[in-house]
Amino acid sequence: MTGKTLVHPDGRTVTLLDSGTDDQGDYLLVQHTIVKQGPMNGPHWHPVLQETFTVQEGLMRFVINGEETIIEQGGQARILPTQIHQFCNVSTDRLVALHEIRPPGQHWNMFELVHKLECEGKLNNKGIPSNPLWLGAAWRVMDGYLAGPPRILQTAVLGGLARLADLLKYRV
Structure with a gap:
């Protein structure tokens, strides 16, 4: 690769x-x-x-x-x-x-996922996935947390979306 x-x-x-x-x-x-x-x-x-x-x-x-x-x-x-x-x-x-x-x-996976979503027109003008399930998938591969929202909240909400996205096969 x-x-x-x-x-x-x-x-x-x-x-x-x-x-x-x-x-x-x-x-x-x-x-x-x-x-x-x-x-x-x-x-x-x-x-x-x-x-x-x-x-x-x-x-x-x-x-x-x-x-x-x-x-x-x-x-x-x-x-x-x-x-x-x-x-x-x-x-x-x-x-x-x-x-x-x-x-x-998961950084290379993150770069690949962002590339895929952008090429398919699935990001908004700020580069954030429009579909909440793609947002969860992106959060999972960023290996970190957004500044601001409490870590526990991100883990619950975005982690939950990531698990659902995984179940529904939202992947690169």
Whole structure:
């Protein structure tokens, strides 16, 4: 599967560069190429995952636990477990960034699901699945929680939708 590229309708891509295990454990390495300015996700956090972004081209804005920073070419941002984070493309042109996820969890499945839903026109203008069952399926593979709503509420509501989506075979 290494080398697989997901091409979104707006031209952005996610390419699986590598995955495996090294002396630091299991990892996933992807490259994002983003062609439009703006947010790449909403504020969220992961209980276990650590993410490291290396900007190869352009500028990327991060808000991590309320602190904003701009990373330019060659710079890195590291997000530790439980840190609330969001990132945006603030480049005048395209953004190219390496994204390392440790452990990888379901992240590649998340990228594939978002790609599928977007290509099929099943996301609203904010990139959120319109169908609640697809929302549950997406929540399951994000390996984390949205900032704001209590974790227990997300687990009950979105986790319930995820279980129902699973039963009804809502998958990539």
